[in-house]
Amino acid sequence: MKSFLNVQDLGDLDKALNEAALIREVRYMYDTLGKNKTLLMVFFNNNLRTRLSTQKAAMNLGMNVIVLDVNAGAWKLETERGVIMDGDKSEHLLEAIPVMGSYCDIIGIRSFAGLTDREYDYAETVYHQFEQYSGKPVFAMETATVHPLQAFADLITIKEAMMDDYFPISLKKPKVVLTWAPHPRALPQAVPNSFAQWMLEADRQGINMGIGQDKSGETYGIDFVITHPEGYELDPKFTQGARIEYDQRKAFEGADFIYAKNWSCPGVTHPEDYGKILHDYHTMMHWTVDAEHMSWTNNAHFMHCLPVRRGMIVTDDVIEAPTSLVIPEAANREISATVILKRILESL
Ligand code: AN0
Numbered sequence: 001m002k003s004f005l006n007v008q009d010l011g012d013l014d015k016a017l018n019e020a021a022l023i024r025e026v027r028y029m030y031d032t033l034g035k036n037k038t039l040l041m042v043f044f045n046n047n048l049r050t051r052l053s054t055q056k057a058a059m060n061l062g063m064n065v066i067v068l069d070v071n072a073g074a075w076k077l078e079t080e081r082g083v084i085m086d087g088d089k090s091e092h093l094l095e096a097i098p099v100m101g102s103y104c105d106i107i108g109i110r111s112f113a114g115l116t117d118r119e120y121d122y123a124e125t126v127y128h129q130f131e132q133y134s135g136k137p138v139f140a141m142e143t144a145t146v147h148p149l150q151a152f153a154d155l156i157t158i159k160e161a162m163m164d165d166y167f168p169i170s171l172k173k174p175k176v177v178l179t180w181a182p183h184p185r186a187l188p189q190a191v192p193n194s195f196a197q198w199m200l201e202a203d204r205q206g207i208n209m210g211i212g213q214d215k216s217g218e219t220y221g222i223d224f225v226i227t228h229p230e231g232y233e234l235d236p237k238f239t240q241g242a243r244i245e246y247d248q249r250k251a252f253e254g255a256d257f258i259y260a261k262n263w264s265c266p267g268v269t270h271p272e273d274y275g276k277i278l279h280d281y282h283t284m285m286h287w288t289v290d291a292e293h294m295s296w297t298n299n300a301h302f303m304h305c306l307p308v309r310r311g312m313i314v315t316d317d318v319i320e321a322p323t324s325l326v327i328p329e330a331a332n333r334e335i336s337a338t339v340i341l342k343r344i345l346e347s348l
């Protein structure tokens, strides 16, 4: 694997999930694979889980790790071509990228959407510049439109929860609901885009989320539903084939997993609204996932990628409930990153 942005880059999801399960059990199985190989992580934005889990994953594989926090002491970087650089930016990304590439073997990139220029964000301009000019394999640690390490960790977490809930045999196809929830600041669409893309691909590939073998095949895959207020439609590039239910209560009925996330307007129907919060969040608090919302479900697990704002996205009791999966999800970021780095190392 030379690039990791979309679920298709990983290929067979059953194989990837089995690899993840193996690494979870025998974490240091490949601890010499990355000997004398260096991972460079480049952060243009804040993070917590991503830095720690990806660094840990690289260490599991015996790699060396260097980190660049672009906003903490590096030269301010220009990203657009054709500009006269007479402002505060001292260096162009087009020189900085090959320089960074010269010190490492693999590059991870965190570069959020600017949320002003839809075309620039959705073209994944910064990621593709790294791909083109670094000469090294690159992977997304949340870029403008995707967060595949998170979505892979979420898929692993759902499968593990299914196996715990229904052990020794699962004949159930899980109903997974992605719900929009209120937030005071405009957030990117990367997490919901990837989550939708991965859930739909898992369904398309008909992967067995439990461990049961139902010959009918009815239990394979995922029953995936998205619910959000009108105007927050995600880009069909990621959601093609998904069921959209504007009535949050109807969407929640019978759900096994509730995946909450805020996102700003993706600008699909109204490009001029791209990156905006469409309604004052005070008027949207009925979308916050609370105990009443969870009572509509099939005793669902609560999920969120974190960081999460309590009282906005979810109430304390729901996130603290034994059915909440937010901590295992974060822990599985180490597993998803180990699988991805292993695949990239194998292709060097
Ligand atoms: C980011 C986002 O919504 O994309 C990162 C999530 C992993 N969240 C915030 O900026 C709060």
Ligand code: CP
Pocket: 046, 047, 048, 049, 050, 051, 142, 150, 305, 306, 307
């Ligand atoms: N979920 C996630 O990517 O978290 P951080 O932004 O804290 O890395």
